[in-house]
Amino acid sequence: MSFVSNLLLATVRMAVPLLFIALAELYSERAGMVNIGLEGLAAIGSLVGFLVCFISGSTWLGILCGALAGIAVNMIYAVATVSLCADHTVYGMAMNIFAPALASFIYRVYFGAGSDLSQIELMRGIGLPVLKDIPFLGDLLFNQTPMVYIAFALVAFTVVFFNKTRAGLNYKSVGEHPKAAATLGIDVIRVKYLACVICGALAGIGGAYLTTCYSNTYSEGTVAGRGFIALAAVIFGRWSGGGVLLACLFFGFCDALQIRLQVASFGLPYQFFQMIPYLATIVVLAAIGAKKAGPKASGKPYRREER
Amino acid sequence: MEKLKRSLTAFIVPVLSILLAFAIGAVIMALLxxxxxxxxxxxxxxxxxxxxNIGTTLSRATPLMFTALCACFAYKCGVFNLGGEGQFIIGSVAACYVALRSGITGPAAAILCLIAGALAGGLWGAVPGALKITRGQNEMIISIMLNYVATLFMGVVYTNWLRDASVPQTEAVPEATQLPRVVTGMRFTWALVIAVAVGLLLYYFLFWTSTGFKLRAVGFNMTASRFNGFPIKRYILTxxxxxxxxxxLGGAAELLGTQLRLINGFGAGYGFDGVAMALIGQLxxxxxxxxxxxxAALRTGSTTMQAATGVPTSVSDIIQALVIVFSVAGMALVxxxxxxxxxLRVFGKRGRKEGVKA
Incomplete structure (x- = not known):
């Protein structure tokens, strides 16, 4: 029993950073911006989140600054892809190289080379009154860090926003058919920039979560491919808020499972268990195939003058 | 004329990007x-x-050349292979097995290692390719996931299967099997010669053969190529x-020439660096x-710079990253x-005069 409940508890914890990063991509792609630079955005978010928390002692300030750093870096991507019409994939890759380099540079300048691991105090969990006393589910869902609640609330907001509000439908139309959206008076360029701000902020928060709520140190491999797994989660989740939530829970479960199995060992080298999330991503992508469900104008440059 | 202008831009943009990146690098140095x-x-x-020092620079350039050519070739055919790192690592693992377990040593073993490396890398690259053409799946995510799998698999090899006693690394490749240096006193080995040969071969293939032309056509416009009857899927997989x-092959050559044993961090980052280099080099x-x-020069030089002036080597990583950020944006801009x-507004007058003369 404790194996199962620990596993599920870890699943929720591991799913949350993925959820932030995947929602970042969802908001980006819904406005037609395919951003594969999430890994880099999360890397800079994790560094800034850690550093600010280390200096100020406040995890909240850390997460806020992680979000701001994500926005700042993603603005480079925004200018290049929205205004200069650079290829989204190529520029996303450029960000994946640039942002981690920037993060490790800042870390080394601040802490010096070869310093031992600096640690911070993780964000504490807050139990929601009454709800946390529900047996089993209480500990799992209502006795976590506030970031977990925020992540789930964000999913709910996303579902309502994209399906039930005019603003959300307008936003989505930019990703489906920008020219039609423009004729309806929607400022396509502004929505695309807004999408990049949201994407940068959420990916930065996802990265900052890793250092301020999950592991209390920073290292260069902190993000460990979560930026790319989040991309897969958006495809797996069929570009919907609820789908992305389920996909992230699944990948979070894989991550939690590999940690539990490593502890249990079974006499196998631990690396085989560490492969589980990555292999699961490949298997899932191969299994769902390429049903085109994403925004139709995703990844395409938009130029106002072209008709 | 149009072609000359295009190749001139293709040259000017990266050069300007490099200068701009160095300018920002200089500002950072001053701030430090x-x-x-x-x-x-x-x-x-x-x-x-x-x-x-030149020898060291060329030696460090060797593995980068391989992963850069790897990215370059795939992108010429219109697919994004972000799995260079995994393919590099799997190649080195295969080569390591042949070198340590086949029982033969010497040049024959070295050649066998290189073949094994190329085969293993090709097999590793076939996975995202096959999934792309059969399942229509995103080759980038798959190839990146395989990077992590390859790195972990190499971890199993050097911490368990081929572990050298108590240290988490493999034994060194026997001396007879190692790739020798080309010139005494300079660190680069025959691996560099292989890399350059591969590069020249790719250049010849891509620009001077009809198959190479078709492959570039697929990369340039997949839909048009399909209507032309080109077997797109076969091109992508190949x-x-x-x-x-x-x-x-690069992983195998790096193992036999420079690293000699598998160890934590082997090949780390080479895949993405390769993509960056291919993009800056305009494919x-x-x-x-x-x-x-x-x-490679930035990396070798930055060690000296750090020792002499205290500027951390990671400044050179920033410069590298800025070069790619600027050059890709620059190419889009032009x-x-x-x-x-x-x-035309700035240089238009001259252009019109020339037009009159002609």
Whole structure:
């Protein structure tokens, strides 16, 4: 029993950073911006989140600054892809190289080379009154860090926003058919920039979560491919808020499972268990195939003058 | 004339990006309290200041050339192979097995290792290629996931299966099997010769053969190529396999020439660096190799710079990253119609006069 409940508890914890990063991509792609630079955005978010928390002692300030750093870096991507019409994939890759380099540079300048691991105090969990006393589910869902609640609330907001509000439908139309959206008076360029701000902020928060709520140190491999797994989660989740939530829970479960199995060992080298999330991503992508469900104008440059 | 203009832009944009990146690098150095001029001098000296330093730079450029050519080749066919690192690592693992477990040593073993590396890399590259053409799946995510799997698999090899006693690393490749240095006193080995040969071969194949032309056509416009009756899927799969084989060969060559044993961090980052170099080199094999030398020079030189001036080596990583950020944005910028209009407004007069003369 404790194996199962620990596993599920870890699943929720591991799913949350993925959820932030995947929602970042969802908001980006819904406005037609395919951003594969999430890994880099999360890397800079994790560094800034850690550093600010280390200096100020406040995890909240850390997460806020992680979000701001994500926005700042993603603005480079925004200018290049929205205004200069650079290829989204190529520029996303450029960000994946640039942002981690920037993060490790800042870390080394601040802490010096070869310093031992600096640690911070993780964000504490807050139990929601009454709800946390529900047996089993209480500990799992209502006795976590506030970031977990925020992540789930964000999913709910996303579902309502994209399906039930005019603003959300307008936003989505930019990703489906920008020219039609423009004729309806929607400022396509502004929505695309807004999408990049949201994407940068959420990916930065996802990265900052890793250092301020999950592991209390920073290292260069902190993000460990979560930026790319989040991309897969958006495809797996069929570009919907609820789908992305389920996909992230699944990948979070894989991550939690590999940690539990490593502890249990079974006499196998631990690396085989560490492969589980990555292999699961490949298997899932191969299994769902390429049903085109994403925004139709995703990844395409938009130029106002072209008709 | 149009072609000349295009190749001139293709040359100017990366060069300007490099200058701009160095300018920002210099500002960072100044902010860190060092003299940028002095730091850059040491950087240059460290990279090219002596025969030995040039040798080290070329030695460090070798593996980068392989992963850069790997990325370059796949992208020429219109697919994004971000799995160069995994293919490089799997190639080195295969080579390591042949070198340590086949029982033979000497040049024959070295050749066998290189073949094994290329095969393993090609096989690793075939996975995303096959999933792309059969399942229509995103080759980028798959190839990146395989990077992590390859790195972990290499971890199993050096911490368990081929572990050298108590240290988490494999035994060294026997001396007879190692790739020797080309020139005494300079660190680079025959691996560099192989890399350059691969690069020249790719250049010949891509630009001087009809198959190479078709492959580029697929990369340039997949839909048009399909209507032309080109077997797109076969081209995609083949380019993934060849691209993976180049990286795998690189992993094997790096193991036999420089690293000699598998250890934590082997090959880390080479895949993405390769993509960056290929993009800065405008996907031209020869330019890509030159960019690899430039990247390697930054890395070798930055060690000297750090020792002499205290500017951390990671400044050179920033410069590298800025070069890619600027050059990709720059290439997009010059393609914009607004830029063309701007260019005509500034240089338009002269252009019109020439037109009159002609």
């Amino acid at each position: 309290g060092a003299s940028p001029v002095q730091a850059l001098q040491y950087l240059l000296k460290g990279a090219f200041g002596s025969r030995a 380019s993934f396999i060849v691209s993976g084989a180049i990286a795998g 031209h094999p020869i330019a890509t190799m030159l960019v690899a030398v430039f990247f 393609k914009l119609p607004e830029f063309e209009a701007f260019r």
